[in-house]
Amino acid sequence: MSARPVIGVDFGTTNTVVSLLAPTGEADLVRFDGLGEGRAPFRSALAFHSEHDHGGGRRIEAGPWAIDAYLDDPGETRFIQSFKSYAASSLFSETTIFGRRYRFEDMLSAFLLQLRKHADAALAELPPRLIVGRPVRFVGANPDADLALSRYETAFRRLGFSEILYAYEPVAAAFFFAKRLTRDATVLVADFGGGTSDFSIIRFERSAGRLDSIPLAQSGVGLAGDAFDYRIIDQLVSPELGKGTSYRDYDNILPIPIRYYAAFARWDQLALLRASRDMRGIRGLVRTALEPDKLKKLVEVLDGEYGYPLYQSVSHLKEALSAEEAARFVFHAGEVSIEKDVRRSEFEGWIGKELAAIAGAVDEALAGANLTPDGVDHVFLTGGSSFVPAVRRMFEDRFGAEKLDSGAELESIAAGLSLIGAEADLTPWCRAAPVSTA
Incomplete structure (x- = not known):
């Protein structure tokens, strides 16, 4: 080859x-x-x-x-x-x-x-x-x-x-999308990853068969799909494992430390919690907890290394709620069994703070480009969380459903990156790292 x-x-x-x-x-x-x-x-x-x-x-x-x-x-x-x-x-x-x-x-x-x-x-x-x-x-x-x-x-x-260049992820997605354009247009690209949500506004113009671009604004916020997953865990699972309950310390009634549940933000962190000093404290609280059965479930989830199947259940629920107004959360592992019906409106309430932060970043991009939503011709959504109806509705409400486009949601950035590399002039699209340790 x-x-x-x-x-x-x-x-x-x-x-x-x-x-x-x-x-x-x-x-x-x-x-x-x-x-x-x-x-x-x-x-x-x-x-x-x-x-x-x-x-x-x-x-x-x-x-x-x-x-x-x-x-x-x-x-x-x-x-x-x-x-x-x-x-x-x-x-x-x-x-x-x-x-x-x-x-x-x-x-x-x-x-x-x-x-x-x-x-x-x-x-x-x-x-x-x-x-x-x-x-x-x-x-x-x-x-x-x-x-x-x-x-x-x-x-x-x-x-x-020998030659390493860097392009903003939403810019690469924009380039991938712009190949479809048949006329000049101002495009907002919204890229939703696991950890970040990024936005770019770019003006595309064709001249003599060449695609020219004018970057207008960029913004981003350090949260996306992973934060949505954690909200589901925090609402459906952590309370069943003792979050929000109390234990007795002599004559005092104290809350179970919430730090035990912060590890559920990423399932691989559960193994670190199990190996930490906190694990001894969790086992000890089983004896003094006012609801010991819930703490026993927490211990089993950690000892049984159930983090991965738990997050599979979370992903299945999120996918189901993207297609239906209601779905059932189902998690069975060992002696731990959690099933709950969830309405899409409930889930959207749980992720309200994240949605507000994302909306703020979109407004920041518009302000940076000195545009109103009417000044944007197309909105291209990419990344896994672009399937979440509340996310899509946010853009429909701002820009109109007729302006929204999507496709190759998980692959458009990589494809756009390689397509950029074929351009005769890479300056509008990417640059070398400002600091090199080669």
């Missing part, structure tokens, strides 16, 4: 998608066939397995294979997902995994090497030019974008790329 001229990588909080520029000029998505069904989204997860039976050491897996490794032997596996959320954090320097220290760039390198392995022949040879997607605003309280890009730079250069 000969090397392709451009590769685009959408490294996401939840999934990673890779696209190659085909000789026909179309975007060719890399598919992963190892699980029996070729698919482009590759789960952004890592698993480090301690191999005591083979003289020590560790085995590293990524993507869906990382999930399998963790489920096969959770006690001997360090599972890490959503690690993109650490990229821009100056507070995160490194973590120790089975006696070895890993910086963010080390974890990203390990992930990329495994992704390339599972892509087999599709990524056997890599082109020199790489375009990587980046959010408008990284996740975190005080995200440092330059730090994140320098860490990206180190990891991707280890794979051998």
